[in-house]
Amino acid sequence: MPPENAVPDTAARSLAHWSEEGRREMEAFYALARLDYQLLADALDYPELFRVVRERAGGGAVSLLDVACGSGKFPETLLERTELAAQDDLRVDYDLLDPAPFSLQEAAAVLRPPFHEAARHEVTMEDLDPAVGPFDVVWATHALYALQPENVDAAARRMLDALAPHGVLLLAQGAYDGHYLAFYRAFLEGVRGGEGTAYVSCEQLTDALGRVGADDTHEVEVRRISYEHVVADDDREVLEGFLQRCAFDDTVSLEQMREAPVLGAYLEACHDADAGVHRFRQETDLVLLTPNDGTPA
Template sequence: MPSETPAPDTAARSLAHWSEAGRREMEAFYALARLDYRLLAEALDYPELFRGVRDRAGGGEITLLDVACGSGKFPEALLEHTDLPALADDGLRVAYDLLDPAPFSLTEAAAVLRPPFQEAASHEVTMEDLDAGVGPFDVVWATHALYALQPGNVDAAAMRMLEALAPHGVLLLAQGTHDGHYLAFYRAFLEGVRGGEGTEYVSCEQVTDALRRAGAGDTHGVDVRRLSYEHVVQDDDREVLEGFLQRCAFDDTVSLEEMRAAPVLGDYLDACHDAEAGVHRFRQEVDLVLLTPTDGIPA
């Protein structure tokens, strides 16, 4: 059942859906999208990365800012799929600040934190509006985080992320690329369902370029790794298929049948349909961007 009339544009709809009213749709989405975080957790040697940061920070507690924390799927995946929890026994303590404009997200993410992550401050604000006095942090990360930024605010958000990073610190950005499913689907949705009205999602390339414009390449090495994979959903798992796609558009007022019947979007969905196997395959392309101080941190 539709939970609300969609607000006019992407940023406002994103904020409205990061709420208790959006929980059902969020859970259908993560039935598939949990994979995004497991693959990120498997892509780097995080214990090694944290050991390096701790050495540079002079030992003791590490500070971390989770930008656009959402419901905390990234820290959850790290706790489940890496050896980071064992580092807590080795004395690692990460003071974990959460940032998100949605209070729902701050509460959800706080609930998943376990050692070595220890909840510290919560910042109910957008990245671009984070108070200049907050930081610097030893680690700043933004994972599948900044799709709904207003395009005019991308530079301000990138600048503020860099300012919030300690000189010896590490920044990790992971986000869908221009051609991956999240952005391609939403472009087709806006074109086919909304008559071309509305703001497209921001790509990883756009945020990376903005980080470079803000001077990331002067102080840090910028390493970009591309992850390519598929989200596969059975055709008869209608609830997950529809819920996933609705969440991809932050719009639960458009049914699966309406999406299939729409121009442009219908063609996109047809192209994702493997009728022989009875599944839809959504081709993801995600860049994992790691900024490390120029004198290097093993990662």
């Protein structure tokens, strides 16, 4: 049993922050993190991806599972930045999955044609009812950071099982060396004395997909997207709010982070004093699984 005053671990803090009480912090975070989704939206030809999947499925509506849908930034950004909204002949029956009811509600509210809400699953990926699926498309974008390490293989297996034989899986998540993972490791080390569970990296998820058999049935293509989140030093509210959300912890101020061992050095290394900005280097992997019988992506 953890002591009564123990700080809740990563998965519990993630769940608590995906809530109405966490809205202000979430909005500060997306002032910068919106870029994560813009780059993903620009990285692939989504109308073509849906066209190919629909053809392979034999026509009709495309079924899709959005894993860890969060507040729906990915579908919202696709609707803003791609030609998907103009595809009059495309219908996507869109299932939302998330353990947080707040996230399900927020994501449902952004869906517009061709995305039509089909079902909500208030559950973790690893616990999704085996009877749900299969889907033509499964995607999980900046989604599974807070998975408990012992559940990574189960979540990977369930995602793979949720795919129709002709289906496509799209995964996008920070890599081990990118800011989200590196910052949180430094936070746990410097602020929490090494206690707590680090975020799951895209490499861990991709390895897990291989362990549960994806390499036998699918082509696995990994594309690295490298970029920076840049925030002006005098934009203190965004800087602090972004970093607090990166750790799901708004009890530690920017000053406390700067003074902490390990984390202080990490933040100093991100500081470009000449330009008066902080630069947070992101390394995101976009992983595409397509059936290895030649289906193009």
